[in-house]
Amino acid sequence: MTLRLCCAWIFILLLPGLSDGGKLLVLPMDGSHWLSMRPLVEKLSERGHEVVVIVPEVSWQMRVAEAYTVKTYPVSYTLEDLNSGFSEYIAAHLKDLPFPLNTITIYNGSLHVFQLLFTQCKNLFSNKELLQYVNQSSFDALLTDPVFMCGPVLAQYFSLPHLFFMRGFPCNLHYEAPQCPSPLSYIPRLFTFNSDQMTFLQRVENALIYLLERRYCNGFYGTAVKFASEILQRDVSLIDLVDSASIWLLRYDFVFEYVRPVMPNMVFIGGINCAERKPLSKEFEAIVNASGEHGIVVFSLGSMVSEIPIKKAKEIADALGTVPQTVLWRYTGQVPPNLPKNVKLVKWLPQNDLLAHPKTRAFITHGGSHGIYEGICNAVPMVLMPLFADQMDNAKRVESRGAGLTLNILEMTTKDISTALQTVINDKKYKENIKRLSDLHLDRPIHPMDLAVHWVEFVMRHKGAPHLRPAAHDLNWIQYHSLDVFAFLLVVALLSLFISLKCCLFCCRRCFSKKGRTRKPTKSKSH
Amino acid sequence: MTLRLCCAWIFILLLPGLSDGGKLLVLPMDGSHWLSMRPLVEKLSERGHEVVVIVPEVSWQMRVAEAYTVKTYPVSYTLEDLNSGFSEYIAAHLKDLPFPLNTITIYNGSLHVFQLLFTQCKNLFSNKELLQYVNQSSFDALLTDPVFMCGPVLAQYFSLPHLFFMRGFPCNLHYEAPQCPSPLSYIPRLFTFNSDQMTFLQRVENALIYLLERRYCNGFYGTAVKFASEILQRDVSLIDLVDSASIWLLRYDFVFEYVRPVMPNMVFIGGINCAERKPLSKEFEAIVNASGEHGIVVFSLGSMVSEIPIKKAKEIADALGTVPQTVLWRYTGQVPPNLPKNVKLVKWLPQNDLLAHPKTRAFITHGGSHGIYEGICNAVPMVLMPLFADQMDNAKRVESRGAGLTLNILEMTTKDISTALQTVINDKKYKENIKRLSDLHLDRPIHPMDLAVHWVEFVMRHKGAPHLRPAAHDLNWIQYHSLDVFAFLLVVALLSLFISLKCCLFCCRRCFSKKGRTRKPTKSKSH
Structure with a gap:
């Protein structure tokens, strides 16, 4: 009797785990980015989800692990290529060149790294076996670090609800894509090194960077956008690629970040990487x-x-x-x-x-x-x-x-x-x-790790978070900024003014002409 | 020995409660507003804080309670005045009058309620004993429903860190004051009854309401602003009165509200009033x-x-x-x-x-x-x-x-x-x-009640939340919208164009005049 009771209890205890457990696909980014995503992936795995992490065969940090399933795919470069690409990138920053040579050197170094790491994506999409596996696995969601754009392409290719886990894109894409306003007057653009308290000239610099930054981002992501258009068989823009994330898990906290407008589908998990202190060796x-x-x-x-x-x-x-x-x-x-x-x-x-x-x-x-x-x-x-x-x-x-x-x-x-x-x-x-x-x-109401876990599971449970998508996505630039509305109101105001003026002139003319007519007969009479 | 151990344990258990317990002043709003604030106040009291609620002697819902200390003050109106004011307000909405008579009647009814309820504030500030009590009590923070503006005046008068607990102000004040952008193209203004998917004409209506709404708000809050200027002995505007809240506890949730930009010091506690189901009588x-x-x-x-x-x-x-x-x-x-x-x-x-x-x-x-x-x-x-x-x-x-x-x-x-x-x-x-x-x-990571409790205690512990205040507060309207920056860039661009044109013209003239000079002698020679 006691044994049967125990068995029944074990079954009851296990049941929610089994029924709640979902299937999560993870496409991480290499390097230090992976170091803060890994504990989240491990935690999700611990919570009974079937977690599959796709990693390239050549990588710096990503290894086969016991906590979750790893699917590797061959890539067309070696670890030496990766190391030398990154070394060149670092070296470009350490060269003491005059402007604009320094900027050009750094830009070229960055471009090389972006293109090298995007090669992974091409290799992934040329691996039919892996694609078939993903297609047949009915994943509930994709968790990805999108900075090199492979995750967004994969999510759109398989129409998977997806979450971005990241620190941020260059060119403010992580605010522009979710339709989050970024007033230039107090939100410094990346690479300006300004704070949120800017002088007039710093604000001018900020505006200039804003006007120019999309150009360098088009350079960084040109290959990705072209490849995505081919793979998805439709013309996609850079924004199209990243605007359909259900949730943005951003490693931000406002003790560190400058305070600014945000969107309800942005979840701030800054400090998620701070682990409990362990004893020293x-x-x-x-x-x-x-x-x-x-x-x-x-x-x-x-x-x-x-x-x-x-x-x-x-x-x-x-x-x-x-x-x-x-x-x-x-x-x-x-x-x-x-x-x-x-x-x-x-x-x-x-x-x-x-x-x-x-x-x-x-x-x-x-x-x-x-x-x-x-x-x-x-x-x-x-x-x-x-x-x-x-x-x-x-x-x-x-x-x-x-x-x-x-x-x-x-x-x-x-x-x-x-x-x-x-x-x-x-x-x-x-x-x-x-x-x-x-x-x-x-001093926070919930630990960033628990917050991240909640939102990944939320997207898995509800197949996305469409209720957190602003209607701004359906408007074009002119509509969004109400330029058509204000142009219309201006035309109406000018037209009203014009008609009022015309009416006044007409009335005045009538008055004067009446006076004129009244005078004339008088004159003729006197005459 | 065991008794001493027990005593030591009890002391340890009590200590955090005593040391964490703070002093919270609460200035609530009457009517249904109080119904959702009361459970929060009770919860804070349960958690060991000394909670003092200031209520007028004449009120609909606010009664002396055991869970927290209530301080009452006499007011210059009776419950009948309150009831008849509210009845007139309701009656104004039920009169089937033609436009604009209906709007004028409703506006006058609302104005009367606003002025009647703001009388509370005048009565409160004329009660020297109560003011002295607040002054001497060293409260850590003020929790208030600010819709009739008495809370903000009290907070500024005693320089108390404060939190707003509310559903929202009229005229979008709850977004304008914390410097939160509200694009007119997809965020319907209050009283337009539009959704976030607007036709062109609805967007025009939204823009017109935006252009006009401050006028009616100046009517509603005129008395409060004038009184605040007298009490605080400086000229305050409507925005000044409400822009210094540390945290905005907004009874919003985006399953119900339209998705829109928000600010980091807004905490969304929609559904805080949903209690656990109790058995029916x-x-x-x-x-x-x-x-x-x-x-x-x-x-x-x-x-x-x-x-x-x-x-x-x-x-x-x-x-x-x-x-x-x-x-x-x-x-x-x-x-x-x-x-x-x-x-x-x-x-x-x-x-x-x-x-x-x-x-x-x-x-x-x-x-x-x-x-x-x-x-x-x-x-x-x-x-x-x-x-x-x-x-x-x-x-x-x-x-x-x-x-x-x-x-x-x-x-x-x-x-x-x-x-x-x-x-x-x-x-x-x-x-x-x-x-x-x-x-x-x-499906939320934390219950709205726990979230609200956390943030009230946060403001009490840290004497506010200045790290969540955007730098936008330090900018004027022209600076915020970068109008000075774009005007400057336009002038620079036009000046560059003008100088380039002048240079071109100068070069052309030089060319032509050279040709002219070359020709002239030829001509004279031929001549």
Whole structure:
């Protein structure tokens, strides 16, 4: 009897899991992007969903895992191609060229990376077996990082309800596509490095970037748009490709981002990557404990950049020697000959766990959003050395909050680095400001991970979220801005004015002509 | 030893409650508005906060309660004045006058209610004892329904961080004040009764209302703005009065509201008033059970309107007799002589519990937002008879979702009512649509009550939420719309064009004059 009762209970407990479990397709992006998406994918898998992740055979970060099913497909490039493409891209940012040569070099480097990574998509769509598998698998939804556009093409090809998980597109696409207004007067465009408090000239710059940015984005995404038009057998524009996401899971939080209008289908999950602090390994624990009262400084340029030109490394090494803290530097390049005693070079470091350690005094970072959120979560003031993409804009945001100092990696001297590091460590206001940001960021009604899980499952359950799609999608540019309405009202107003004037003139003429007629006979009489 | 351990545990358990407990001042609004705010106030009190609610001595709904402290103040009007003011307001909506007389009558009725209810505020500020109490009490925050503007004046007078809890202001103030863009092309203005899919002429109407609406709002709020300027000893505008709320707790949900841009300091708590279903009293249970297979229809025109002119009541009674369902009608007026057997008149009904009953087939409502959310939460299709304020707009929203039918209370005939009621009961698509809305509405990551509690406590803990205030507040109208920037760019472009043209002309002239000079000598030579 007890056994039967137990069995019945187990069955009841299992039932909701089975009936609720859906089928989710995931098309992630490589590199650091995957690092924050992976825990979400694992969590969804844990919750009983059948999660299938499509990854290219050649990749930096994406590996076959136990937690979810991985489907790989062969690609037409090697890991060396990938590495050299990325190295060229980084090198373009480290070349100290004059304007406009620097911009052109960086643009070409970026274009190469965009095209190289979009090759994945072409390879994916030429893999008939994989396409057939997706077609036959009846997935409930697709979760994708769309920055290289393969996810949106796949979603539209299979008409799958889809969610975007990302930090943002270039050219404000992540606001333009969901029809979210972005007033140019206080929302800085990407790559302007302005804050939300702009001078007149900065606002002019912002407007100019706005007028020009679509051109560079058409360059980045030209291949993707052409390929999508072929695959989907209709003419698609860049906006068409990305405007049908049900939900935008954006790694944003307004302690870090500038406050701005948003749309109801945007879900803000900034800080989703801040993991619970885990105990340090014995090796790191020993280093941290040995640092004494001064504590440590954590230094990493992100998961993608672990070495820099030796000249820069020497300058940095000199600067690091000027602080009493022990510096843990993730660095795999040529060891600088002037490496001071307080600097420990490591090939990898448990960044979040170190930042969470009470002995950590500062964080030297490239300004990637993952690192910055870990800095905010753990309330560690930052020295930012932005390298590429959105890093300079991120760094400016931290600086504008008074929680860090930004250095120009091309121009910074040993003294600049040393001064910045000492300032964020010793000037209490940096610690106070980052503590305030941290308190605000962590004081939330629901954890970003739970929020992301909820919305992925929501889209799976309801096959999308069409009730969150604004009617603005059905209007053209003229209609959206009510230009036709105001033109009509202007015409009506002018016409009314014209008719009123005409009436007045007519009345006046009648009056004068009457007077004229009255006078004439008088005259003739007198005559 | 065990006792000491117990005591220690009790102390530890109590400590967070004591240390977290804050002091909250509440200035609510009377009538149905208070019905959805009260549970939040009770919840906050339950959570250990010292909650003080300021209410006028004369009020419809607000009573002294045990759950929180109530401070009353005498007012210069009686309950009869209040009732007669509101009756006149309702009567103005039920008079079948031609345009523009109907609009003028309704406007005057509204103006009278606004001025009568703002008298409360004058009475409050003339009560020195109460002001002194507030001044000395060091409240952490003020929670207020600001629709009659007393809350905002009080918040600014005592520089208290404050939250607004509301359904919305007239004239789009709840979007304009927090600097939220509202494109006229797909966001219908209040009182236009349009949906988010507008024809060209509806868009023209929307634009005209936009151009005119501030005038009527200046009428409604003129007294409040003048009084605020006197009290605060500086010139304040209508926007100044309401633009400094830390958080806007808006009773909105996008299954009901049209999707539109929002701001990060807006928190959407639509459906907060949907309570858990409680068992029916024996009296109601008996009526519902006796209804047989046809079930029941719930009919209420809201907490503020329980009687209507007898002519209308007769027409309605005739219509209700045409359906096989038992109709529970909340009605206190003169009993219509033609009342059919299937209609039970009651002075009060447990609306949410009845709507939650599986035997309920339809809900006849005036279209107040509370009732509509109860209809959505419990998936009951609706027949809407809007009377005043936002009710017609609410009704149109439900109708546009295919979840109900709207009747014009002035023009509806017995046949119209009967047809509408039979349609929403018998046409399955109404039940399907309201079920879909209900499923979407209830599938949320956090309950609206918990969300509201979190944000009230957030503002109390952090003394506001300045990190959610957009920089747009620091810009004037010209700057916000970048008119200065585009004018500058236009001047630069025109100047460049002019200079280029001048250069071209200069070059041409040089060319021609050279030719001329070359020719001349030739000519003279030939000559």
